[in-house]
Amino acid sequence: MLNTLVRYFNLIVITLFILLLISFSLAYFFPGDPYTNLTGKMLLADTDGPLAAAFREGNVLQQFWYYVQNLTMGNWGHSFSSALPLYDQIFQTLPATLELTFYASTLSLVIGIPCGMLAGFLHHKKTDYTFMSMSMVMVSFPVFWLALLLILIFSLQLNLLPMSGRLSLLYDIPETSGFVLIDIINSSHPDRDAALYDAIQHLILPTIAVSFITTAVFLRTTRRAIVDVMATEYIKTAQTRGLPFYVIFSRHVLRNAMLSILPLLAIQISTLVTNVMIVETVFSWPGVGHWLIQAIYERDYPAIRIGMLLVSSIVVFFAMSLECISRLIDPSRDNKKYA
């Protein structure tokens, strides 16, 4: 238990350290002055601070050290294009991304896993084939094209749902938590209900676009796990013991299937985040992905660097945590010593 925790903690720390190294080296790889690329400010003779001093001296190790120090202190540099502190910008956009990711992954889990179970139990039956071909089609959709298609059909043709943004400009909701639904519920706006309705309408299309592929992947993963578990000796034995189906399902099938699904879901996090970023761009969703891609267009090097570092850190952290949890709750993995 402790062993596993320590191992995964080390793994996360080392991976994050490598990410830091890469993000620091980006400052040198981008064209222009490394100090400017790192902080968004010019390195003048009278610029104060230890990082500037290190750059004047040219000691790379010291530069890296003070760079990391600045990062931990929330001193993430300034954007080229807006000259605003990146720390504030990121924490304005990050909640929108997290919100979209959360809704999309919840939707995928709620639809994908039960359908996958159904398909797994009805292995090689019509239901199974239907679900499998449906998920095959769903997986094959390129996410940007799907997003455009959704806009085309539901916004432009049918005129049912808004095509971009997070909330109509009519509603002026003060941002406190950054999560639009929570903000609306907590606000004392006179048209709160209308705003909530509007926000949900804005959410529908991006959520569907993101969860489309993820649902299909979850469905296929779950189906495979259920089929594998159902074919094992211990399920056969449980059946010959005459246990009723619900006991076998809840005590033996579910747990074993989940144990093999969890690590695979951890891998899916990076795909999910990528899809969220693409969808954000298409729907002009004011999240980190949209912001980062804008930064790339504008060659806003400090923003690209910090965006890349943040998104990859989040992916690494969540993926590793999920894996660590699945390792911790899986009793048969105890005996495997190494990560």
Place this chain on the structure above:
Amino acid sequence: MILLDIKNLTLEIESNGVLVKALDKASLILEEGEIRALVGESGSGKSLIVKAISGALPPQWIVTADRMTWRGQNLLTMTRAERRKIMRRDIAVVFQDPVAALDPSATLQEQLTESIPEEFVAGTWFWQKRRSRLDIAHSLLHKVGIKDTEYCMAHYAHELPVDICQKFMIAMALVSQPTVLIADDPTRGMETNTKRQILSLFKNLNKTRDLSILFVSHDLVAISSMADTMTVLYCGQTVEDGPFQSVRKKPFHPYTKALMDSAPSFSPDLQPKSALIALGGTIPTLQHLPIGCRLGPRCPRAQKKCVETPVSRKINQHTYRCHFPMHLDDKGIL
């Protein structure tokens, strides 16, 4: 009374587009209160018979039989619920590989207590029931010879030695107080003392509770100490069937004789370092089964006629399937 009656059970599976008969007209009868040994080499289809009875065969196997009944009820045509009921209370099975047969993600306690039928559990409230379940589990585990029951129940199958897992399987089989116990190589991987303990437990249950046992094994010494009757299986065909002593002393089928001769403990006058008697060749693979009597190519008494499958003949209690049986004269008299 006949509990389990299997006649001409044939199991087929498709292999490279051809149907292969893994079991070819195997027959088996289990009477109330008897211990029947099912003997055969590895790969002769013993475990397949066990799986066919318990319904644990993968769906791609094609099962056909003239008769396969439990107390007169047809096992092949009954609904799943009916079959499950029989498996829950009447037939208990101990499978060969205990570690694979136990759920890796559940403690042994969970798996043992869930097998206890509701009728045996005393108390009305869940904590009373829990207590009662644990008591049953502990006493049963002591019976099958597990000393540190607390420790073993709190652990997972992969954390314990194979023989403890095997004992758990036996305990799980016995917990429903079944009428029939089908034990597929139950003492595998156990050392002699534990083995003896398990076998004497089986014998005791057979005497005191009238438990019928289908004892699947190739341990002839263990079989000779407890079996009343014996069925010999070769390559998916039942070759001989009858009371143990009669089969052992006067085997009709050449394979039975070879099998008995191959056990050194059955031949007391065997000289040290002398060669063991064995048939030439090996058991054929499923893809290359000989037609007719499957022992044919290896049989010392085989003749031209052996390419036809022999029908089963019966003398007293003793059934055999051979064109040229031993210990009989030309007219088929002992």
